[in-house]
Amino acid sequence: LNDSRGILEERGYCITSVVTALPYRSHGLASNLLRNVAQWLDGPGDAAVSILYSGGELPTFYDRLGWRVSSDSEVVLSSNTWLQNVQSVYTDIELRLLEDADIAELCLQDIEAFRAEAQHANATNEVARLTVLPTADLIRCQHANSDYIGDLWHGEAPQNRGSAYADEAWIYWCHDIRGRCLYIQHIHISIQDDTKRHDVVTALILSAFREAEIWNFTTLATWDLRLDTRLALETLARASAMNTTVRGIKREQKMSIRWRDDGEKTTSTVMGNETFAWNSRS
């Protein structure tokens, strides 16, 4: 995280699911549980920050308990619509598919890139910036989850974890097999030239759509709407059968952030893609 104290790497937690069994709802169980979780986070858990992922109207419920909704949220794209008419474009950009063995090294480079980006960020104690670092453990944990469900349901685990353009740019993803959705975990791009950068990001995203198609998934999701990603998606939207702009797409899931020293920070912004810790619509 980056605030007026500078750049700090602190322990944090991601809460990915809160559920009360149907017959027991509206008796204060979830509120009570989360109040206890908050106490634990501030005490023995030693968490500077925690992120809670949720959908629909729920952020107001979590807000009352101290997890303030962040402006970032998930974008879900219907893969069939997006793939029409764009099958044969960007095929001149040579990508190689990523396997398990590639991931650890790329994660190390991504963590370095986040550290470098944080150095340039201008944050104060009121406006803190944070990211979850994409450690190989975290990324592989999501892959292990897809492998388990893939084996169970299809007798086959996903092999393709992403794609890369030389050593300048890459994307990695994970398969939400139950939700039939391919999640973009992270896009890394270190190409200076604007046109080339745009074409490569577009090709990387297109490779994700193709992977979604291989698995017969209906959707592709991302939480990453940095300028490069947004421009690439706009290009694909124009080339495909989409009749909306990326801004017009309903953003569904939300993340809410709770700081240990809540009250001092009024706003939190999140750097990069934050689905390293959460990846399931099902």
Ligand SMILES: CC(C)(COP(=O)(O)OP(=O)(O)OC[C@H]1O[C@@H](n2cnc3c(N)ncnc32)[C@H](O)[C@@H]1OP(=O)(O)O)[C@@H](O)C(=O)NCCC(=O)NCCS
């Ligand atoms: C959200 C959930 C965990 C709340 O559990 P709970 O034990 O009933 O919670 P509490 O009794 O402490 O608080 C209930 C309050 O939650 C809020 N709430 C519950 N569901 C809500 C919804 N769909 N939209 C908005 N607010 C909701 C309401 O303010 C509700 O108050 P009310 O009972 O007076 O209407 C439970 O409804 C649930 O399991 N929902 C389905 C799973 C889910 O959507 N989880 C969130 C994904 S992370």
